[in-house]
Amino acid sequence: MELLLPSPGLLLWQIVVFLSLFLILKKYAWKGIIGALQEREGEIDSALRMAEETRAEMAKLKADNEKLIAEARIERDKIIKEAKEAADRMLVEAKDKASSESAKILNDSREALKQERAAMIAQVKSDVAVLSIEIAEKVLRKELSDKKSQQSLVSELMSDAKLN
Amino acid sequence: MFKHILLILSLSVLSIFTAYSQHDESHENHGAKTEEHVEEKFNMGEMIMHHITDEHGWEFTHSLKLPLPVILISEGKLAVFSSARFDENKGVYNGFKLDHHHIYKVNEAGEVDHHTKVWDLSITKNVASLLLSTVILLSIFFAVAKGYTTNKGKAPKGIQSFFEPVIVFIKDEVVKPNVGPKYQRYLPYLLTLFFFILVNNLMGLLPGAANLTGNITVTLVLAFLTFIIVHFSANKHYWLHLVAPTGVPPVMYPLFWIIEFIGVLMKPASLCIRLFANITGGHIIILSLLGLIFVFKSFVIGAGVGVFTLFMSGIEIMVAFIQAFIFTLLTSMYIGSAIEEHHEADHGH
Amino acid sequence: MSILNIILQAVAEGKGWAVMGGGIGAGLAAIGAGIGIGKIGGSAMEGVARQPEAAGKIQTMMLIIAALIEAVALFGVVVGLLILLLY
Numbered sequence: 001m002e003l004l005l006p007s008p009g010l011l012l013w014q015i016v017v018f019l020s021l022f023l024i025l026k027k028y029a030w031k032g033i034i035g036a037l038q039e040r041e042g043e044i045d046s047a048l049r050m051a052e053e054t055r056a057e058m059a060k061l062k063a064d065n066e067k068l069i070a071e072a073r074i075e076r077d078k079i080i081k082e083a084k085e086a087a088d089r090m091l092v093e094a095k096d097k098a099s100s101e102s103a104k105i106l107n108d109s110r111e112a113l114k115q116e117r118a119a120m121i122a123q124v125k126s127d128v129a130v131l132s133i134e135i136a137e138k139v140l141r142k143e144l145s146d147k148k149s150q151q152s153l154v155s156e157l158m159s160d161a162k163l164n
Numbered sequence: 165m166f167k168h169i170l171l172i173l174s175l176s177v178l179s180i181f182t183a184y185s186q187h188d189e190s191h192e193n194h195g196a197k198t199e200e201h202v203e204e205k206f207n208m209g210e211m212i213m214h215h216i217t218d219e220h221g222w223e224f225t226h227s228l229k230l231p232l233p234v235i236l237i238s239e240g241k242l243a244v245f246s247s248a249r250f251d252e253n254k255g256v257y258n259g260f261k262l263d264h265h266h267i268y269k270v271n272e273a274g275e276v277d278h279h280t281k282v283w284d285l286s287i288t289k290n291v292a293s294l295l296l297s298t299v300i301l302l303s304i305f306f307a308v309a310k311g312y313t314t315n316k317g318k319a320p321k322g323i324q325s326f327f328e329p330v331i332v333f334i335k336d337e338v339v340k341p342n343v344g345p346k347y348q349r350y351l352p353y354l355l356t357l358f359f360f361i362l363v364n365n366l367m368g369l370l371p372g373a374a375n376l377t378g379n380i381t382v383t384l385v386l387a388f389l390t391f392i393i394v395h396f397s398a399n400k401h402y403w404l405h406l407v408a409p410t411g412v413p414p415v416m417y418p419l420f421w422i423i424e425f426i427g428v429l430m431k432p433a434s435l436c437i438r439l440f441a442n443i444t445g446g447h448i449i450i451l452s453l454l455g456l457i458f459v460f461k462s463f464v465i466g467a468g469v470g471v472f473t474l475f476m477s478g479i480e481i482m483v484a485f486i487q488a489f490i491f492t493l494l495t496s497m498y499i500g501s502a503i504e505e506h507h508e509a510d511h512g513h
Numbered sequence: 514m515s516i517l518n519i520i521l522q523a524v525a526e527g528k529g530w531a532v533m534g535g536g537i538g539a540g541l542a543a544i545g546a547g548i549g550i551g552k553i554g555g556s557a558m559e560g561v562a563r564q565p566e567a568a569g570k571i572q573t574m575m576l577i578i579a580a581l582i583e584a585v586a587l588f589g590v591v592v593g594l595l596i597l598l599l600y
Contacts, residue, residue, distance in 0.1 A: 002265060003217055003444070004595055006381040009235075009284045010218065013291045014385040018360065021298050026352040029305035033331060034351060036312035337573075434584035441587035490580040497577075 128161055208455040216375045216447050218290045219265055221247035224372040232292055236260060237283040238269055247286070290382070293374035297364050305359070334358050334492060342496040343503070350499055353393065357386065358492040365443060365484030369477065377487075378443030380436065387436035390495045394431075398502035431498055435491060442487050446480045535596030542589020549582040 139153055222230040231248035238260075249257040256262075260282065261270045269280040287295075304323065308331075311324030320328050339347045339354050364377040376382055406424045408417065453473045457466045557575040561568045 003213070003598060004380055004591065006384050007218065007284070009286055010288065010290055010379065010381040011385060012285060013287075013294060014382050017291075017294050017298055018356075018385060018389070021301060021360065022353060022356045024302065025305055025356050029302075029309040030352040030355055032309040032312050033305070034335070034348075036316070037328075037332065037335070434581075434588075437587050437591055438580060438584045441590055442583075445587075445590070486576065490576060493573075493577060494580065 132157060132161060206455075206458045208452060208459060211455055211458075212448055212451045215451055216378060216444055217265060218288045218374075218379065220250060220262060220267075220286055220288055222289045222292055222374070230292075232287045232289070234260075234267070234286040235284075236267060237285065238280060289374045290376050290379055293364070293367065293376045294382075297360070297367055297376065300367075301356075301359055301363055331355065338489070338493050339496050342493065343500040344505075346503060347496075350393070350397075350496070354492050354496055357390075357495060358488050361386070361439065361491055362484065362488035365488060366481070368443060368447070369480055369484065375444065375447055377439055378447055380440045383436040383439040386439070386491070387432035390435060390498060391432040393495075394498045394502045395428075397499065399505070401504065401506045402502045431494075435494060439487055439491055442483055446476075446483055450476050450480065531596050531599075535593040538596070539590045539593030542586045542593070545589075546582055546586030549586075550579050553578050553582070 135157060136154070220234055221232050224230070229248075229251065231246045231251075234243075234245055234247050234250070236243045243258060243260070245258060250262045256270060259270055261268050261276055263276070267282050267284050267286075269277045269282055271277050304327070307322075308324050308327050311321060315321055315324065319325075334355055335347075335351060338358075339351055343350055343354075361377055364382075367373050368375050368377060406428070407421075408414075409420050409424075412420055450473055453469050453476060456469050460466075553575055557571050560571045564571075
């Protein structure tokens, strides 16, 4: 029967000892333990938050870098393109210049050739004139005897000279 | 959870063996001539009761008994002496008689005086065990708390890292979700409660130890403290719910008062009985299993019982944890329901 | 206590009856608790099988409800024990 009935002595001891155990542990143990645990929880929380923030920042930096690289690439492409265009243009210009130069040279030489030819023809004409005068002189000297043959000879010569 | 079934089984087994041993006694009387000495009759019920109840002095085994101080207050006078005096003088000493763990006043003629009240504040086996567990708890948690100051900002070490997960589990899984946002105020009490019950449950499983958490006085105190805390911290919603439950016509209020009154008392009563009966039941099962060895005095039975006792002891260790957990959990739930803040929206009629 | 005393006085003629009554009462309480806890266990298993991610919560709830049922059964056991010890 005593198994199921509370005994006053143990009741008193239990109340006194348990309450003093609670008060002592509360003051000297739980306060420090719970405080430290909460502090650590706070630290872990803030560390995690910081890591999250850092990660976001890193991502942002990376995005920025990529943007910069992309921009640089575009710039480079542009510069290369421009350089190519300039080179092409220079080439074309050089070509044009060369062709116009050569045309000019050709023209000039053609002109010179023409003048030379004209000069030559004039020379030839003067030479022919001199030659014809000489021939005429010879003929005249020979043809002092024969007037008719003289005349035919002259006209023959003249027509030949005209063909020349 | 099979415990009560096993308890009933063992109780019935116990009564069968009582009958069996009585039957055996007549046999022994016939064959007693061969016995050289008269062995002390083994009474399993008595053995079990002796182990699960309180006593003056701490008996580890036969003839190895630690005497403990007996403190008595009778007729306004204080008497303090060692419990060994009772054992030496066949239970009568200094005008007091120890009879079945109760101390009575005896007069000159040696007759028990039942009218004089004797307040027995002795350091009994259970009180000694209580003090021992208090010392253990204090040294453990002082060491743990010291760990937090010396290892500040570092990883926990030694005993600190052993207890930290348990403390965190009680804090985050038991107290915080059940008590609610104001859990900080009740956390020290609930942690003390959990570790007190756990350490005493486990200590009770040691051979020769006292059955402290299987003592109804101890569980009654714990349950009563829960009751006090719940009702001293209860807010007006809790009382309003008790006095004037919503959605009930006022005519029915008296009926509900009776029901609520029983409910309010049943909560701590069930806490008290649950812990007491679980721990005592576990002890009775293990003791009746071990008692079988002395009843049968057979090697085969002894070996079988030994294996089964080992299994039951394993279950008892689990029960020690579960009961400490359940007691703390239910206490936090009761506190949580008493301090719960109701929003105005919840009161829609 | 007084109701218990009346019952106990009623069976005071025979110790055997009282012990038997205590045993049967405690046994009935154990049967009830066994059925109750079995049902809880079964339902908890089903719940965990359906939602394995809620296993922790279900386990805690299971323990609480099992403890509540157990308390009722233990009341029966204690009353049985009381009868056994008184007689």
